Amino acid sequence: MERARKWVQGVWFFLVNGYWAFPWTRTIYKGPMKVVCSPGLNCYSCPSSTAFCPIGTLQQLLANIRFSIQSGQHYFGAFVLGSIGMLGAVFGRFICGWACPFGFFQELLHKIPSRKLSIPDQLRWLKYAVLLLLVIVFPLIFVSNSGMGQPWFCKYVCPAGTFQAGIPMLLLDPNLRGAVGWLFVNKLIIAFGFTTWSVFASRPFCRTACPLGAFYALFSRFQLIRLxxxxxxxxxxxxxxxxxxxxxxxxxxxxxxxxxxxxxxxxxxxxxxxxxxxxxxxxxxxxxxxxxxxxxxxxxxxxx
Amino acid sequence: MRKKIEIRKTPFVLLVFFLLLWIVGVTLNEPARVLEQAKSICLSCIGIG
Structure with a gap:
């Protein structure tokens, strides 16, 4: 079963990262498949990404909600919440274990021989705070003079974005390199922090900071398929x-x-x-x- | 001896709720906005925005 799970994780990785022409096009995939929701955490600015990241998209919609209402549109994230809500109602955190590319990445890192450590139980609550504050509340309430908010989780934390989009895009597009500053360094430290932690502890990001995992966790008692x-x-x-x-x-x-x-x-x-x-x-x-x-x-x- | 199975209804209620939410999103033309966002490089996600 464990081998089958690894295969499923690998297949999902390639399904949501199926655009391998990026070394030649030097940009991200821009086709119609990007309207499909990635079940796991998978940055949509990753050059190979063929699906949208629900957490990134939700933040963008909430951050721009004032602007969209003023322009007569009512984009409040219903499509995104509906997509991940249906996935959560059926599979719950089966998605974390079977279909999340970043979870798969952490599992592979944990195979590196080393002393293995546990994670303090209290840290599990942090991911709910990340979901509530960085993904929902802060993008909604902290806005610029023009009424635009920011995707706080993507901008300041998301290690999947740093590895999947940040580093590859900087390598592909020399024009972006000039804009690298403390923000990128901060994200790089967080990303490599979780990478190192993953070697010693099992799935530290999923357990302590993943807002998508926190969202799916809300379904654990009610999900259609469960243990x-x-x-x-x-x-x-x-x-x-x-x-x-x-x-x-x-x-x-x-x-x-x-x-x-x-x-x-x-x-x-x-x-x-x-x-x-x-x-x-x-x-x-x-x-x-x-x-x-x-x-x-x-x-x-x-x-x- | 027959084993009684209780069907859990909550997952179906949740499924219908989120399906309705998804339909609302589609009706509001949100997928077009999502596609528009996903097609552009998110500088914040990269960490330089």
């Missing part, structure tokens, strides 16, 4: 704690907002079939089928 704990089968052995990349005690908190649904606990740890995947209440993989863990369709449940 389920079968308490009758659980022995409380705690093996699921040991394999979890985000330090969740799944048997104690199966609907944790921190769970990125990588399914390692189900496929690599639990020997008692206590963890399964369910869709809207119907078990799809896992218990009641023994260790074969084949797909079980809703109508077959009645026979068990």
């Amino acid at each position: 389920q704990l079968n308490k009758d089968n659980c022995t409380g052995c705690g093996v699921c704690h040991k394999v979890c990349p985000v330090d969740i005690k799944f048997n104690e908190n199966p609907n944790s907002c921190e769970c990125v649904n990588c399914m390692k606990c189900m496929t690599e740890a639990c020997a008692f079939d206590a963890i399964s995947v369910e869709v809207a209440g119907f078990p799809m993989f896992g218990p009641d089928l023994g260790k074969t863990k084949k797909c079980i369709w809703p109508r077959k449940i009645q026979k068990i």
